[in-house]
Amino acid sequence: SARRRMFPSVRVKVKGLEPLKQYYIAIDVVPVDSKRYRYVYHSSQWMVAGNTDHSCITPRLYIHPDSPCSGETWMRQIISFDRVKLTNNEMDDKGHIILQSMHKYKPRVHVIAQDSRFDLAQIQSLPAEGVQSFSFQETEFTTVTAYQNQQITKLKIDRNPFAKGFRDPGRNRGVLDGLLETYPWRSPLALDFKAFGADSQGGSSSSSPVTSSGG
Amino acid sequence: SARRRMFPSVRVKVKGLEPLKQYYIAIDVVPVDSKRYRYVYHSSQWMVAGNTDHSCITPRLYIHPDSPCSGETWMRQIISFDRVKLTNNEMDDKGHIILQSMHKYKPRVHVIAQDSRFDLAQIQSLPAEGVQSFSFQETEFTTVTAYQNQQITKLKIDRNPFAKGFRDPGRNRGVLDGLLETYPWRSPLALDFKAFGADSQGGSSSSSPVTSSGG
DNA sequence: CTTTTAACACCTAGGTGTAAAATT
DNA sequence: AATTTTACACCTAGGTGTTAAAAG
Numbered sequence: 001s002a003r004r005r006m007f008p009s010v011r012v013k014v015k016g017l018e019p020l021k022q023y024y025i026a027i028d029v030v031p032v033d034s035k036r037y038r039y040v041y042h043s044s045q046w047m048v049a050g051n052t053d054h055s056c057i058t059p060r061l062y063i064h065p066d067s068p069c070s071g072e073t074w075m076r077q078i079i080s081f082d083r084v085k086l087t088n089n090e091m092d093d094k095g096h097i098i099l100q101s102m103h104k105y106k107p108r109v110h111v112i113a114q115d116s117r118f119d120l121a122q123i124q125s126l127p128a129e130g131v132q133s134f135s136f137q138e139t140e141f142t143t144v145t146a147y148q149n150q151q152i153t154k155l156k157i158d159r160n161p162f163a164k165g166f167r168d169p170g171r172n173r174g175v176l177d178g179l180l181e182t183y184p185w186r187s188p189l190a191l192d193f194k195a196f197g198a199d200s201q202g203g204s205s206s207s208s209p210v211t212s213s214g215g
Numbered sequence: 216s217a218r219r220r221m222f223p224s225v226r227v228k229v230k231g232l233e234p235l236k237q238y239y240i241a242i243d244v245v246p247v248d249s250k251r252y253r254y255v256y257h258s259s260q261w262m263v264a265g266n267t268d269h270s271c272i273t274p275r276l277y278i279h280p281d282s283p284c285s286g287e288t289w290m291r292q293i294i295s296f297d298r299v300k301l302t303n304n305e306m307d308d309k310g311h312i313i314l315q316s317m318h319k320y321k322p323r324v325h326v327i328a329q330d331s332r333f334d335l336a337q338i339q340s341l342p343a344e345g346v347q348s349f350s351f352q353e354t355e356f357t358t359v360t361a362y363q364n365q366q367i368t369k370l371k372i373d374r375n376p377f378a379k380g381f382r383d384p385g386r387n388r389g390v391l392d393g394l395l396e397t398y399p400w401r402s403p404l405a406l407d408f409k410a411f412g413a414d415s416q417g418g419s420s421s422s423s424p425v426t427s428s429g430g
Numbered sequence: 431c432t433t434t435t436a437a438c439a440c441c442t443a444g445g446t447g448t449a450a451a452a453t454t
Numbered sequence: 455a456a457t458t459t460t461a462c463a464c465c466t467a468g469g470t471g472t473t474a475a476a477a478g
Contacts, residue, residue, distance in 0.1 A: 002459075005445070038456085088458085101457075145458050153447075162445040165464035217435075220469065253432085303434085316433075360434050368471075377469040380440035435476065445466075452459065 001089040002145065003096050007160050009082035010107050010139060011188040017071030022114035024067040025074060026126075027081050028059040029097050032104040032140055039148035046142055052103060058125060060097050061110075068114050078188045081107075088145065101143050108135045109191065134191050216304040217360065218311050222375050224297035225322050225354060226403040232286030237329035239282040240289060241341075242296050243274040244312050247319040247355055254363035261357055267318060273340060275312050276325075283329050293403045296322075303360065316358050323350045324406065349406050 010027060017023060036050035062084050066073075085096040092098055099105055113130040126133075147153045157163045225242060232238060251265035277299050281288075300311040307313055314320055328345040341348075362368045372378045 007446090146456095147447085157447070160446065161466055163447060163465075166447055222470090362471085372471070375470065376442055378441075378471060381471055431478100433476105433478075435474105437474090438472080439470100440472105441468105441470070443467085443469100446464080448462080448464105450460090450462105452457105454455100454457075 001087070003085050003087040003089070003092070003094070005082065006084045006086055006097075006107075007082075007156060009080055009084065010109065011078055011080045011082075012109055012134075012191055013078055013188045014074050014111065014191045016191075017075055017111070019070065019072035019075070021071050022068045023071055023074055024110075024112040024114065025064045025069075025079055026061050026067070026110045026112060027064070027084060027107055028061050028110070029086075029099060029105045029107050030059050030135075032106050035104070036100075037102050037104065037142055039144075041148070044149070046104075049102070052100065057098075060095065061125065062095075062097060086143070088143070099143050101145050104140060104142050106135050106137075106140045108133050109189075110134075111191065132191075134189075136189050139189070216302070218300050218302040218304070218307070218309070220297065221299045221301055221312075221322075222297075222371060224295055224299065225324065226293055226295045226297075227324055227349075227406055228293055228403045229289050229326065229406045231407050232290055232326070234285065234287035234290070236286050237283045238286055238289060239325075239327040239329065240279045240284075240294055241276045241282070241325045241327065242279070242299060242322055243276050243325070244301075244314060244320045244322050245274050245350075247321050250319070251315075252317050252319065252357055254359075256363070259364070261319075264317070267315065272313075275310065276340065277310075277312060301358070303358070314358050316360050319355060319357050321350050321355045323348050324404075325349075326406065349404075351404050354404070 014025075031052075031054040034051055034054060035048045036052050037046040038049035039045070040047050062081065064079060064081065065083065066079075085094075086099055087094075087096045088099060088101050090098055110126060110131055110133045112127065115127065115130055147156075157166045229240075246267075246269040249266055249269060250263045251267050252261040253264035254260070255262050277296065279294060279296065280298065281294075300309075301314055302309075302311045303314060303316050305313055325341060325346055325348045327342060330342065330345050362371075372381045
């Protein structure tokens with residue numbers, strides 16, 4: 001029943017909003033498939049290890065704490081979801097995002113136009129209209145309770161300020177640098193409402209008790 | 216240009232709200248008079264030391280972070296304003312409550328019925344209707360940048376968790392106990408919407424670089 | 431002289447991976 | 455054997471009164 005922050009966090013830039021209109025921006029995390037995975041150490045790969053039915057659960061929505069906010073303000077800043085918390089506790093009552101361990105997931109970002117018809121700050125699920133949703137291939141991740149991949153561990157230690165105590169000022173740095181070259185998202189992800197499509201340019205996203213999928 | 220939390224913080228209990236209706240609850244701090252004060256140490260008293268015109272400033276509103284919320288939820292819990300921050304910086308751009316040092320002030324609590332006509336989460340000033348305001352005589356305080364009254368200092372050290380490092384486990388305890396007997400607010404203040412009046416029963420309220428008024 | 435500012439040691443509060451223990 | 459939980463040392467982040475220096 002652990003609950004930890006998602007790290008790296010999802011960070012997005014938005015353009016094409018109406019400056020004076022009010023928007024909510026939210027994130028949720030949806031299953032990529034219905035498979036359960038296990039990590040095969042000697043081949044450094046995630047392998048299918050069973051099936052899971054996710055169809056009866058609706059994902060929880062994390063509303064960005066700045067919501068609601070004008071399109072102008074949203075577009076002026078990088079929108080960071082660094083306080084999102086994940087848990088594997090299905091009975092969680094703190095509103096955190098509930099995921100099953102050893103499964104693949106992908107975050108989605110939702111931009112919701114304010115509408116006086118629904119209760120704006122009490123949103124528990126997505127409204128039927130006035131929503132645009134985006135997701136990014138490179139933010140896919142696999143959930144774990146213990147790290148399987150030492151490269152991910154090193155990346156987390158080096159990039160997460162709260163893990164500074166585990167940093168080795170010595171030669172580990174080279175290993176991390178190598179991983180970062182292949183780490184797809186370094187700068188904020190980009191959402192363009194004029195194009196109405198997901199234009200990814202890198203950024204950061206993943207989760208806490210989590211390793212990336214590929215090996 | 217200091218900005219510190221208000222301590223003790225204002226804590227209220229509410230009754231008489233409509234359970235299913237949505238409300239904002241907010242606090243602001245208004246001048247008690249137009250006088251500037253100085254503390255006369257030998258007589259342990261605040262004396263008038265000048266005049267100030269507060270008429271051209273509208274006080275800033277601090278909206279309780281749980282807002283908006285149903286009447287049922289508001290009534291079920293103690294409503295604590297322990298994150299309110301005060302500053303003497305008139306140019307403050309962080310939204311903190313701006314006060315002048317060496318003046319007397321009194322907090323006000325506002326209960327605001329949700330209304331689709333105004334932009335609910337962007338409230339900068341009080342709406343013209345649908346608001347009920349309460350204040351409590353015993354929460355009056357005088358602002359300072361350095362404590363004038365050693366009893367207040369001792370009370371803060373003993374009651375504020377963040378000041379634990381200054382606590383003296385020895386004989387100071389007796390002094391504080393004596394002050395607490397005369398300290399008027401120990402339990403949450405009470406707002407009754409059926410009576411539409413301020414029914415005070417003690418509680419806690421004051422401010423950060425602040426001493427109480429009386430000697 | 432009175433009042434304010436800034437640096438400081440000392441706290442609370444909470445986010446890390448780790449390693450051992452517990453669970454399945 | 456694989457996975458999860460728990461206690462832990464070590465961090466970040468930020469709230470205290472104190473003190474000396476600065477400002478008025």
